[in-house]
Amino acid sequence: MKRLKHAFYARDAATLARALLGQVLVRVLEDGTRLAGRIIETEAYLGVEDKAAHSYGGRHTPRNAAMWGPAGHAYVYFIYGMHYCVNVVAEGPGRPAAVLLRALEPLEGLERMRAHRAGKIPAERLRPADLCSGPAKLAQALAIDRGLDHADLVEGASLFIERGAPVPPAEIISAPRVGVDYAEEWTRKLLRFRSRGG
DNA sequence: ATGACGATTTACT
DNA sequence: GTAAATCGTCATA
Numbered sequence: 001m002k003r004l005k006h007a008f009y010a011r012d013a014a015t016l017a018r019a020l021l022g023q024v025l026v027r028v029l030e031d032g033t034r035l036a037g038r039i040i041e042t043e044a045y046l047g048v049e050d051k052a053a054h055s056y057g058g059r060h061t062p063r064n065a066a067m068w069g070p071a072g073h074a075y076v077y078f079i080y081g082m083h084y085c086v087n088v089v090a091e092g093p094g095r096p097a098a099v100l101l102r103a104l105e106p107l108e109g110l111e112r113m114r115a116h117r118a119g120k121i122p123a124e125r126l127r128p129a130d131l132c133s134g135p136a137k138l139a140q141a142l143a144i145d146r147g148l149d150h151a152d153l154v155e156g157a158s159l160f161i162e163r164g165a166p167v168p169p170a171e172i173i174s175a176p177r178v179g180v181d182y183a184e185e186w187t188r189k190l191l192r193f194r195s196r197g198g
Numbered sequence: 199a200t201g202a203c204g205a206t207t208t209a210c211t
Numbered sequence: 212g213t214a215a216a217t218c219g220t221c222a223t224a
Binding site: 043045052053054077079080081082083085087100102121134135136137177178179180182183 | 203204205206207208
Binding site for chain 3: 199200201202203204206207208209210211
């Protein structure tokens with residue numbers, strides 16, 4: 001498989017969000033274990049004009065600094081006091097846009113993902129479909145935390161994306177983004193993308 | 199120094 | 212359907 005290069009990421013977030021569907025997110029653990037999943041759901045956060053984005057209004061804080069950095073790096077943030085979410089930085093300098101990875105279809109390292117997700121959850125509920133079916137779930141399954149904020153997906157060794165089969169436009173379902181009810185007119189915009197049939 | 203809140207998940211009624 | 216869990220971050224002072 002071939003790793004996606006910088007040019008793939010350096011596009012507007014909505015275009016990147018659609019292009020990421022079907023690509024394969026790869027996480028290499030400290031011990032060399034490879035975890036991978038096909039990206040099946042994304043959300044685009046467009047930049048300073050997007051009231052749902054962390055960069056809205058030009059906000060540039062320690063937390064969201066990665067959004068202002070180079071395309072093709074990770075933006076990982078901690079939310080609700082207990083969860084991490086993973087984004088892929090889009091666009092380029094001065095354009096703080098990113099794509100939130102919302103769901104994967106697990107492909108490699110399922111046992112390890114299950115172990116990461118375990119905790120109090122009964123084994124029966126750790127079917128493959130439950131491992132990466134949400135932004136915080138996939139971060140947990142792939143052991144992605146603040147340590148991977150700013151990680152370079154183009155050159156880095158621990159997190160990157162490999163070329164998969166792109167999802168044709170006709171197979172992409174658009175919907176409003178989740179959890180952004182505060183974003184006024186930006187709440188309704190169709191910036192969430194899902195591969196039909198998962 | 200303080201306080202309100204969040205790009206979620208889970209369990210429970 | 213509703214609510215709890217749980218704390219870093221940021222705006223305000």
